Amino acid sequence: MATGRTHRPATRSRGIPEATVARLPLYLRALTALSERSVPTVSSEELATAAGVNSAKLRKDFSYLGSYGTRGVGYDVEYLVYQISRELGLTQDWPVVIVGIGNLGAALANYGGFASRGFRVAALIDADPAMAGKPVAGLPVRHTDELEAIISDNGVSIGVIATPAGAAQQVCDRLVAAGITSILNFAPTVLSVPDGVDVRKVDLSIELQILAFHEQRKAGEDAEQADRSGPARPGSAARPAAAAGRDGRKGPDGDVPAVMPA
Amino acid sequence: MATGRTHRPATRSRGIPEATVARLPLYLRALTALSERSVPTVSSEELATAAGVNSAKLRKDFSYLGSYGTRGVGYDVEYLVYQISRELGLTQDWPVVIVGIGNLGAALANYGGFASRGFRVAALIDADPAMAGKPVAGLPVRHTDELEAIISDNGVSIGVIATPAGAAQQVCDRLVAAGITSILNFAPTVLSVPDGVDVRKVDLSIELQILAFHEQRKAGEDAEQADRSGPARPGSAARPAAAAGRDGRKGPDGDVPAVMPA
DNA sequence: CCTTGTGAAAGGGTTCACAGCA
DNA sequence: TGCTGTGAACCCTTTCACAAGG
Numbered sequence: 226m227a228t229g230r231t232h233r234p235a236t237r238s239r240g241i242p243e244a245t246v247a248r249l250p251l252y253l254r255a256l257t258a259l260s261e262r263s264v265p266t267v268s269s270e271e272l273a274t275a276a277g278v279n280s281a282k283l284r285k286d287f288s289y290l291g292s293y294g295t296r297g298v299g300y301d302v303e304y305l306v307y308q309i310s311r312e313l314g315l316t317q318d319w320p321v322v323i324v325g326i327g328n329l330g331a332a333l334a335n336y337g338g339f340a341s342r343g344f345r346v347a348a349l350i351d352a353d354p355a356m357a358g359k360p361v362a363g364l365p366v367r368h369t370d371e372l373e374a375i376i377s378d379n380g381v382s383i384g385v386i387a388t389p390a391g392a393a394q395q396v397c398d399r400l401v402a403a404g405i406t407s408i409l410n411f412a413p414t415v416l417s418v419p420d421g422v423d424v425r426k427v428d429l430s431i432e433l434q435i436l437a438f439h440e441q442r443k444a445g446e447d448a449e450q451a452d453r454s455g456p457a458r459p460g461s462a463a464r465p466a467a468a469a470g471r472d473g474r475k476g477p478d479g480d481v482p483a484v485m486p487a
Numbered sequence: 488m489a490t491g492r493t494h495r496p497a498t499r500s501r502g503i504p505e506a507t508v509a510r511l512p513l514y515l516r517a518l519t520a521l522s523e524r525s526v527p528t529v530s531s532e533e534l535a536t537a538a539g540v541n542s543a544k545l546r547k548d549f550s551y552l553g554s555y556g557t558r559g560v561g562y563d564v565e566y567l568v569y570q571i572s573r574e575l576g577l578t579q580d581w582p583v584v585i586v587g588i589g590n591l592g593a594a595l596a597n598y599g600g601f602a603s604r605g606f607r608v609a610a611l612i613d614a615d616p617a618m619a620g621k622p623v624a625g626l627p628v629r630h631t632d633e634l635e636a637i638i639s640d641n642g643v644s645i646g647v648i649a650t651p652a653g654a655a656q657q658v659c660d661r662l663v664a665a666g667i668t669s670i671l672n673f674a675p676t677v678l679s680v681p682d683g684v685d686v687r688k689v690d691l692s693i694e695l696q697i698l699a700f701h702e703q704r705k706a707g708e709d710a711e712q713a714d715r716s717g718p719a720r721p722g723s724a725a726r727p728a729a730a731a732g733r734d735g736r737k738g739p740d741g742d743v744p745a746v747m748p749a
Numbered sequence: 750c751c752t753t754g755t756g757a758a759a760g761g762g763t764t765c766a767c768a769g770c771a
Numbered sequence: 772t773g774c775t776g777t778g779a780a781c782c783c784t785t786t787c788a789c790a791a792g793g
Contacts, residue, residue, distance in 0.1 A: 240704070244784060250696040254675065268752065277677035280752095281786055288754055296753040297793045303718040313696050314703030321695070328597045332590035338675050338692040343699065382702055383695065406705060407698040409691075413516065413600050415539035423701045425694050429671075430600040432687050433583070433645070434512040434575050436669040437605065439685045440644055441576030442502070443668060456565040506762060530774065542774095543764055550776055558775045559771045 241312070245286040251276045252283065253309045253342075259302050268299040310342070320347035320381045322405075324396050325388030326356055326366050329411055333387060334362035347379040352392065369396075376403040383407045390414045503574070507548040511571050513538045514545065515604075518568045530561040572604070582609035582643045584667075586658050587650030588618055588628050591673055595649055596624035609641040614654065631658075638665040645669045652676045659686075 241249075255275035259267060269287075273280040287293060287300070293308055294300045310316055321339075323330050326349050333339065334349055349366045351357070357368040367375060375381070384405040386393050393412035400408060407423045410416055413431075416424050503511075517537035521529060531549075535542040549555060549562070555570055556562045572578055583601075585592050588611050595601065596611055611623055614631045621628050629637060637643070646667040648655050655674035662670060669685045672678055675693075678686050 242783070246700050247693070247697055249700070250690075250693040251677070253696070255677075270752085275677070277679075279786080281788095282784090284752090284754065285785080292754070294753050295793065296791070297751045299752070301718075307718050312700070314699045314707070315696065317703075319695075319699055319702070328594035332594040333691065335590045336691060339695075342692070342696070344692075344695055382706070383698055407702045409694050409698060415513070415517075415537070417539075421705070423698055425698060427689055427691070427694060428512075429595065429598060429689070430604065430606075431509070431512040432671050432689060433581075433601070433606055434515070434577065434604070435509055436645055436671060436685055436687055437576040437581055438508050438511070438574070440581070440669045441579075443683070444644070445576075456563075456569050504762070532774085541764080543766095544762090546775065547763080547777075554776070556775050557771065558769075559773050561774070 241289045245289055246313075248276070248278065248282075248286055249309050249313055251278070252286070253306065253313065253315075256302055256306045256309065260306055264302055266295075266299045266301055269294070272300065315343035318343045318345050319383055320345050320379045321383040321385055322346075322348045322350055322372075322375060322379075322381050322400075323385045323387060324350045324369075324372070324400070325386060325392070325412075326351040326361055327387065327389075330385075330387035331361050333385060333411075334364065344383075347381050348375045350375065352388075369399075372399055373403040376400070376405060381405065383409070385409045385411070386416075387411045503551045507551055508575075510538070510540065510544075510548055511575055513540070514548070515568065515571045515575065515577075518564055518571065521564045522568055526564055528557075528561045528563055531556070534562065577605035580605045580607050581645050582607050582641045583645040583647055584608075584610045584612055584634075584637060584641075584643050584662075585647045585649060586612045586631075586634070586662070587648060587654070587674075588613040588623055589649065589651075592647075592649035593623050595647060595673075596626065606645075609643050610637045612637065614650075631661075634661055635665040638662070638667060643667065645671070647671045647673070648678075649673045 252272065255272055256267075258275070259272075267275075269280040269284045273283040276283065284294075287305075290308060290312055293305055307316075321344055323333055323346060326334065330349065330351070334346060339346060346362070346364060349361055349364050350369055350372055351366050352369045354368060356366045359366050376384075382405060384400040384407070386396055386400075386408060388396050390412045393410065393414045394416060397408060397410070397416045397418060401418055401422055406421060408416065408418065408425070410424055410426045411428075413428055416426075418424055514534065517534055518529075520537070521534075529537075531542040531546045535545040538545065546556075549567075552570060552574055555567055583606055585595055585608060588596065592611065592613070596608060601608060608624070608626060611626050611628045612631055612634055613619070613628050616630060618628045619630045638646075644667060646662040646669070648658055648662075648670060650658050652674045655672065655676045656678060659670060659672070659678045659680065663680055663684055668683060670678065670680070670687070672686055672688045673690075675690055678688075680686055
């Protein structure tokens with residue numbers, strides 16, 4: 226990743242594939258529900274259904290953790306809950322700070338599932354002096370000035386950014402400088418961070434746009450709206466926008482050749 | 488998918504790969520920023536940096552849309568903005584409903600980026616009669632009873648679920664029955680929907696758990712905490728939890744053989 | 750017999766590296 | 772000359788299908 230060369234194994238975490246890691250929380254949630262209903266064992270088929278995946282994938286996923294099932298029987302619920310929790314690092318608790326206590330930040334602070342498993346909101350931080358001291362979700366909002374102190378005092382390593390886009394990179398830099406190594410970013414910006422810092426992004430508008438794409442596909446297979454004279458092609462002055470037309474690959478429309486009335 | 492057989496091409500959307508679709512909004516955002524600064528053209532390298540991807544990936548992505556660049560020069564910003572917007576279906580506007588106006592729902596309703604590009608909040612819906620009529624983000628909250636009417640009257644096809652987990656599937660069913668075909672789900676539940684309905688999930692606690700996993704990896708490479716006597720293995724009564732031990736695959740711990748003091 | 754665990758095959762996605770073109 | 776567009780190689784993920792084992 227650093228050098229781009231191919232001869233160092235790189236990312237040889239020799240561990241669990243990323244795709245599997247991303248599903249473990251899903252399994253854990255389903256298992257927790259079973260545990261609460263005192264169900265002792267589940268088959269891969271049942272658990273997979275509950276988690277919304279298929280059973281082959283689930284079994285393959287679990288095979289990376291070890292052999293925790295019993296052939297002919299299934300998986301012991303309690304045992305698996307524990308093993309997955311441990312694998313995910315949820316047997317210890319993780320203090321997190323939320324920076325940016327606007328509508329979203331407040332909602333996150335109030336979100337129950339937050340505290341559920343191993344996570345504890347150590348502090349809420351906002352740049353607005355008027356917010357300082359105001360209680361949100363039972364915690365007094367602290368001012369940004371205190372950010373570094375809060376992080377080192379509480380040994381926080383996970384930060385949540387819920388600021389406006391414009392402030393996100395700044396906040397991110399300060400978090401990282403203060404020792405944060407994992408960031409969950411709700412601001413619609415690409416954050417740049419040094420190696421060794423993980424960033425995950427939650428972006429409402431991106432999700433909606435992806436849905437819109439598929440929605441359009443469903444609705445528009447035939448009733449495809451034509452170009453509606455968008456911006457013209459660059460280069461040669463007033464060349465009709467359609468110039469792109471046939472270029473070896475399919476046009477921008479799925480089936481129909483591009484029409485694009487200039 | 489239906490039959491499991493291999494001889495029907497299936498999912499031959501012949502269109503843009505899903506991974507590419509998921510990145511188009513990123514490119515669009517970066518391009519919009521450039522557009523606002525009146526930058527006329529960008530190279531794949533510059534744009535890729537702004538979007539947080541590498542340039543080869545970006546070029547490949549764009550190649551699925553058509554040949555919209557100019558060799559030796561780069562891409563025309565305005566033109567690309569338009570083409571990507573159109574591809575994503577953002578040239579039309581999409582009315583959306585938000586169901587569940589708690590902390591999160593209200594935050595979503597207030598979220599600016601929501602309305603930014605093609606999306607319009609058609610209604611806020613909540614099951615609590617006490618909420619009905621109360622204005623949130625400038626819109627009066629409507630009661631769940633009106634859900635079907637709101638959706639059909641406004642031709643809504645995208646719904647956002649921000650209810651508690653327990654209510655999500657019910658709400659989902661009603662949305663789907665009312666004609667919704669795309670759902671953005673913020674509730675921590677697996678929704679089951681009929682074919683033809685798209686669901687995307689945004690799950691705070693899953694994201695945090697993934698971060699915790701990596702965080703643990705960073706910190707714990709050596710200071711690995713041992714088993715701490717979790718639930719015992721099932722089956723044979725009090726068999727030490729370590730029984731899993733060596734089973735062909737690596738143990739649950741990264742490097743060290745499983746110790747697991749019973 | 751039933752269900753796990755897993756090689757092997759198939760399918761996508763990413764990266765490389767360079768031909769093609771302005 | 773410089774940057775795009777893209778085949779080909781590579782790598783990661785999913786799925787298949789069956790051997791292994793309680």
